[in-house]
Amino acid sequence: MVKTNVTLCGVELDNPIIPASGTFGYGYEFAELYDINCLGTFSFKGTTRQARFGNPTPRIAECTAGMINSVGLQNPGVEAVIAQELPRLKACFHKPVMANVSGFSIDEYAETCAMLDREEQVGWLEVNISCPNVHSGGMSFGKSPASAGEVTRAVKAVTKKPVIMKLSPNVDDIAAIARACEDAGADGVSLVNTFLGMRIDLKTRRPVVANRSGGFSGRAIFPIALRMVYEVYEAVGIPVVGMGGVSTAEDVIEMMLAGASAVEVGAANLVDPFACRDLVATLPAVMERYRIESLSDIVGQAHGK
Amino acid sequence: MLSKDVFTITKNTPIARDVLEMVLQGPADAVAAPGQFVEIRLESRFLRRPISVCDRSGDSVTLIYKVVGGGTADMAALPAGARLDVLTGLGNGFDLSKSGDRPLLLGGGLGAAPLYWLCRELVSRGKRPTVAMGFDTAESVYYADKFREAGAEAVLVATMDGTLGVKGTVLDAVEDLNAYSYFYTCGPKPMMAAIARSAAIDGQFSLEERMGCGFGACMGCSIQTRSGSRRVCKEGPVFEKEELIW
Numbered sequence: 001m002v003k004t005n006v007t008l009c010g011v012e013l014d015n016p017i018i019p020a021s022g023t024f025g026y027g028y029e030f031a032e033l034y035d036i037n038c039l040g041t042f043s044f045k046g047t048t049r050q051a052r053f054g055n056p057t058p059r060i061a062e063c064t065a066g067m068i069n070s071v072g073l074q075n076p077g078v079e080a081v082i083a084q085e086l087p088r089l090k091a092c093f094h095k096p097v098m099a100n101v102s103g104f105s106i107d108e109y110a111e112t113c114a115m116l117d118r119e120e121q122v123g124w125l126e127v128n129i130s131c132p133n134v135h136s137g138g139m140s141f142g143k144s145p146a147s148a149g150e151v152t153r154a155v156k157a158v159t160k161k162p163v164i165m166k167l168s169p170n171v172d173d174i175a176a177i178a179r180a181c182e183d184a185g186a187d188g189v190s191l192v193n194t195f196l197g198m199r200i201d202l203k204t205r206r207p208v209v210a211n212r213s214g215g216f217s218g219r220a221i222f223p224i225a226l227r228m229v230y231e232v233y234e235a236v237g238i239p240v241v242g243m244g245g246v247s248t249a250e251d252v253i254e255m256m257l258a259g260a261s262a263v264e265v266g267a268a269n270l271v272d273p274f275a276c277r278d279l280v281a282t283l284p285a286v287m288e289r290y291r292i293e294s295l296s297d298i299v300g301q302a303h304g305k
Numbered sequence: 306m307l308s309k310d311v312f313t314i315t316k317n318t319p320i321a322r323d324v325l326e327m328v329l330q331g332p333a334d335a336v337a338a339p340g341q342f343v344e345i346r347l348e349s350r351f352l353r354r355p356i357s358v359c360d361r362s363g364d365s366v367t368l369i370y371k372v373v374g375g376g377t378a379d380m381a382a383l384p385a386g387a388r389l390d391v392l393t394g395l396g397n398g399f400d401l402s403k404s405g406d407r408p409l410l411l412g413g414g415l416g417a418a419p420l421y422w423l424c425r426e427l428v429s430r431g432k433r434p435t436v437a438m439g440f441d442t443a444e445s446v447y448y449a450d451k452f453r454e455a456g457a458e459a460v461l462v463a464t465m466d467g468t469l470g471v472k473g474t475v476l477d478a479v480e481d482l483n484a485y486s487y488f489y490t491c492g493p494k495p496m497m498a499a500i501a502r503s504a505a506i507d508g509q510f511s512l513e514e515r516m517g518c519g520f521g522a523c524m525g526c527s528i529q530t531r532s533g534s535r536r537v538c539k540e541g542p543v544f545e546k547e548e549l550i551w
Contacts, residue, residue: 057525057527058514069517
């Protein structure tokens with residue numbers, strides 16, 4: 001029997017598979033399709049202090065081996081999430097959940113995190129400083145080490161739960177941002193969010209998405225994401241959650257060899273709602289093929305240390 | 306309720322200009338109501354193709370689609386016997402209980418497709434639907450005879466260039482929209498907006514929006530309605546007249 005369990009910031013997961021924020025809602029809709037308790041955990045839809053409708057449509061553009069989205073953090077706001085979404089989530093998911101938080105000011109991040117800190121089922125706060133689809137806030141906090149550290153400190157001051165900072169790949173030096181988060185007290189980092197991209201419609205000769213550009217994700221970004229996970233693992237001592245284009249059990253293992261303690265899966269869920277269930281199911285056989293007894297042993301092995 | 310299954314193509318042939326009829330055989334029980342859609346996975350494309358259900362009968366599902374880009378061109382090249390990964394049971398579908406005795410079904414272009422099963426179901430419930438279909442030109446017209454065979458009380462055809470039926474839009478083919486008990490419509494946005502403006506009677510609109518997942522996860526197809534934000538793929542694609550903001 002192979003061991004798929006891993007530890008993420010002191011919390012044990014049955015396996016490293018985590019549906020990424022924005023591709024899994026608040027879980028309960030997927031729970032109608034299969035028992036989502038087979039997952040390591042999941043990161044729920046990015047939540048902000050106030051309700052947001054998001055960007056105008058079209059919000060989606062297809063690409064070769066991937067897609068662009070410009071949803072723009074549509075969510076009902078943290079109070080509605082706590083009052084309406086979390087009770088529904090709790091009814092179908094019985095493990096700690098990752099709460100994904102976004103904001104437009106340092107105070108807003110802190111306020112939203114403080115409210116979610118009081119929710120028992122929240123096991124980790126994943127703080128998104130990397131959303132490419134909002135014009136102020138979002139990614140701008142993840143652009144410089146100083147502002148990334150500032151958000152980290154503000155959030156750490158209001159919660160005892162592990163804080164994982166979600167990083168943008170749209171920066172010069174992602175390792176420097178990760179180090180700044182670690183120095184400011186972050187318990188982990190997750191990467192990568194989507195890459196800024198765009199498509200133009202040949203018939204209308206205008207950008208496909210109404211917001212002009214959006215975040216590119218899907219299989220195509222896997223090698224770039226993997227390289228960034230590898231670099232960040234070298235740069236920090238805190239756990240790294242790897243994501244970006246993961247679609248097979250082999251991809252999961254590759255991410256872990258690069259240094260990921262756990263692995264998030266995003267766009268693959270949108271193509272196949274059963275993608276994460278199937279990843280969990282196929283992982284043991286793929287581990288055996290590569291003679292891996294315990295997944296937690298292989299984290300960062302590609303670094304040869 | 307969503308289901309993911311393998312279907313076999315039994316037919317995939319042109320029925321009008323750039324328009325094909327695809328018949329799929331497989332476990333179709335999740336296809337529960339007219340107005341729902343399915344999503345087809347293609348080897349060559351990342352995202353699935355959302356296609357409205359034109360008809361369902363037992364384990365057979367009929368889809369009508371138009372070649373508008375690379376994905377639908379790939380679909381058109383698929384031979385009978387090919388197997389497809391298909392998500393079924395997507396979307397809410399039309400509410401037949403509100404039809405009254407003489408509903409009007411208005412379809413524009415490809416939008417006539419999801420009205421076919423609706424028409425059959427209404428007839429089987431003893432209703433007398435009238436079908437009005439609008440196209441750009443005679444070569445684009447499909448299914449007018451099928452609607453007649455299905456028992457529609459009348460089938461009114463309009464073409465923009467006047468090469469078949471009444472010259473003009475689908476509304477030009479209908480003498481008095483408000484003489485009917487209710488309406489169901491699917492078609493291009495400007496056509497449906499015109500219907501929304503002219504209709505004193507109640508009705509339902511089937512909307513189209515660019516989708517990511519098609520099953521409610523990505524929020525890619527959200528619209529603002531009078532009762533808040535709604536996902537076209539999940540709470541829709543069919544919305545009641547009073548819910549929509551044009």
